[in-house]
Amino acid sequence: MNRTIFDAIDPKVYRFVHICNSCKQPNFRISDQVNPCSACGQTADFEILPFFDPSRDYGLDVDEYAINMMYALYKKGLHQTPVVFDDFYRKAPFVKPVGDHTGELGGYVAFCGLHQLIDIVENLYFNESDIEYLRSKQLYDEEFLAELRSLRFTGQLYAMEEGQIVFPNTPYIRIVAPIMECVWIEAQLLNTVNSESLLMTKASRIMTAAEGQTVIEMGKRRAQGRDASVQGARAAYIAGFDYSSNMKAGKQYGVPTTGTHAHLFVQFFPNELEAFLAFAEVFPAKSILLVDTFDVLGSGIPNAIKVGKIMQERGHKLSGIRLDSGDLAFFSKRARKMLDNAGLHDVKIAASSDLDEYTITSLKYQGAKIDIWGIGTKYITAYDSPALGGVHKIVARKTEKDWMALIKISENIDKILNPGIKKVYRLYDQDGMAKGDYICLEHEEIGHVKEIVLKHPTNPLKSKRVVNFRAVPLLVPIFEHGKRVYKTPTLEQSRRFHLAQKNTFWEEYLRLDNPEVYPVSLSDELKELKEKLIHEKRQFALME
Numbered sequence: 001m002n003r004t005i006f007d008a009i010d011p012k013v014y015r016f017v018h019i020c021n022s023c024k025q026p027n028f029r030i031s032d033q034v035n036p037c038s039a040c041g042q043t044a045d046f047e048i049l050p051f052f053d054p055s056r057d058y059g060l061d062v063d064e065y066a067i068n069m070m071y072a073l074y075k076k077g078l079h080q081t082p083v084v085f086d087d088f089y090r091k092a093p094f095v096k097p098v099g100d101h102t103g104e105l106g107g108y109v110a111f112c113g114l115h116q117l118i119d120i121v122e123n124l125y126f127n128e129s130d131i132e133y134l135r136s137k138q139l140y141d142e143e144f145l146a147e148l149r150s151l152r153f154t155g156q157l158y159a160m161e162e163g164q165i166v167f168p169n170t171p172y173i174r175i176v177a178p179i180m181e182c183v184w185i186e187a188q189l190l191n192t193v194n195s196e197s198l199l200m201t202k203a204s205r206i207m208t209a210a211e212g213q214t215v216i217e218m219g220k221r222r223a224q225g226r227d228a229s230v231q232g233a234r235a236a237y238i239a240g241f242d243y244s245s246n247m248k249a250g251k252q253y254g255v256p257t258t259g260t261h262a263h264l265f266v267q268f269f270p271n272e273l274e275a276f277l278a279f280a281e282v283f284p285a286k287s288i289l290l291v292d293t294f295d296v297l298g299s300g301i302p303n304a305i306k307v308g309k310i311m312q313e314r315g316h317k318l319s320g321i322r323l324d325s326g327d328l329a330f331f332s333k334r335a336r337k338m339l340d341n342a343g344l345h346d347v348k349i350a351a352s353s354d355l356d357e358y359t360i361t362s363l364k365y366q367g368a369k370i371d372i373w374g375i376g377t378k379y380i381t382a383y384d385s386p387a388l389g390g391v392h393k394i395v396a397r398k399t400e401k402d403w404m405a406l407i408k409i410s411e412n413i414d415k416i417l418n419p420g421i422k423k424v425y426r427l428y429d430q431d432g433m434a435k436g437d438y439i440c441l442e443h444e445e446i447g448h449v450k451e452i453v454l455k456h457p458t459n460p461l462k463s464k465r466v467v468n469f470r471a472v473p474l475l476v477p478i479f480e481h482g483k484r485v486y487k488t489p490t491l492e493q494s495r496r497f498h499l500a501q502k503n504t505f506w507e508e509y510l511r512l513d514n515p516e517v518y519p520v521s522l523s524d525e526l527k528e529l530k531e532k533l534i535h536e537k538r539q540f541a542l543m544e
Contacts, residue, residue: 050128059126079180082398087173093385106515113196154482158475163498198388203239209357218245219380288320320348329366336369436519454521
């Protein structure tokens with residue numbers, strides 16, 4: 001990988017670049033104070049600009065209310081108060097009731113975005129351009145702006161590993177840090193984790209429907225922005241997709257890429273056969289021909305067969321054909337028969353055209369003869385569930401004596417927080433299958449516990465007794481005292497990890513329609529704390 005100027009000159013230290021107007025030499029400085037040019041010695045004429053890495057310009061990637069809260073806390077002398085924040089979601093995306101189902105719906109999220117979040121935390125600072133913009137709003141005093149200039153993340157961050165399966169109301173990130181830092185990171189954290197986890201969940205569901213067949217991500221042109229397309233391609237690969245069409249994702253992350261040709265390639269040539277021959281001559285080892293530009297059965301497939309025969313004579317093989325419109329079940333079955341009758345048994349049939357887990361399942365049910373699935377719009381836009389409702393909530397604060405648990409109460413019982421500093425365990429049976437998740441307070445130890453009763457958090461009639469289990473903590477340390485302690489896995493390691501995690505769940509929990517609710521239970525001590533705080537807060541409200 002080529003080195004850049006940012007590998008040698010840290011913009012968190014050298015905050016200005018002084019361009020000498022005499023010799024045009026850049027001089028990197030820690031302040032805007034003018035010093036002689038290091039190249040020509042000139043002392044008077046410089047253009048002074050803020051110096052920062054535009055690819056890591058995270059400082060103002062926030063909502064204004066965050067800066068306002070940070071300022072108010074600073075003015076009240078509370079900005080360094082240690083606090084604990086949990087990040088979790090309340091309702092699984094993409095899950096819909098089918099038929100006359102009226103019960104509680106399950107579902108899961110595939111946790112993603114940690115890789116990018118680590119980069120954000122490590123490069124989180126306000127550059128001089130940010131400071132100048134905040135100054136221009138005339139809302140914040142200079143002392144506060146000076147505080148922001150030196151602000152960095154100094155806390156602890158724990159998270160589930162990328163690719164982990166996580167269920168509603170289970171913390172997948174825990175942050176322990178001064179409150180100003182926790183407020184500052186909220187929007188960036190949620191934007192990153194919500195969007196990437198949403199896409200990875202969609203991709204994971206698509207892989208469930210594909211049942212081991214080849215899947216290609218090809219949503220670049222419909223993605224909602226460049227970053228979304230690249231991160232979406234990465235998330236899809238971790239979830240199990242085999243390839244992406246996105247070359248930037250290939251370069252940046254090592255995602256395997258592939259591609260065929262578009263209808264325009266066929267339209268450009270005098271006729272379809274010449275177009276197919278031209279493409280096959282240039283790419284004899286990876287030719288998949290798009291057969292629906294004019295007439296699938298009348299010309300597309302017959303011309304592909306002709307090209308396949310010519311390629312055989314030249315010692316090559318036609319890799320496949322692609323269907324991109326029409327009745328995919330009907331066309332694929334007819335195509336398979338035509339190819340087989342021509343002796344082209346090894347030629348694969350690829351299909352695209354607004355596919356997702358539901359259309360794949362339907363096509364399989366109809367007996368479609370499709371080997372390769374090209375997934376675009378409905379994946380990269382999370383078409384049927386365009387947002388994951390992940391939240392970033394304060395659950396504890398440090399007092400002079402000890403930590404104090406905090407709770408938020410809502411008329412909606414699902415929105416009442418689980419208070420305090422917590423740990424999350426996954427309980428596995430002797431066969432390595434997940435039996436349930438157990439959320440307890442930080443000081444609780446379960447190493448000696450022989451039996452746990454997993455109780456439904458809101459329905460006292462639902463419980464599950466677990467014995468002979470192995471308890472695995474799900475939150476691992478990522479940052480300690482602002483320094484990364486986590487070794488980021490490779491893309492392939494994250495991919496293998498996600499597949500391994502999916503294989504620890506019974507299919508009833510991960511199925512696409514009416515999934516069973518996976519047991520997530522609070523410890524008795526955590527539940528008692530929650531009930532105590534609810535009672536206290538409501539009593540206090542009545543007194544007011």
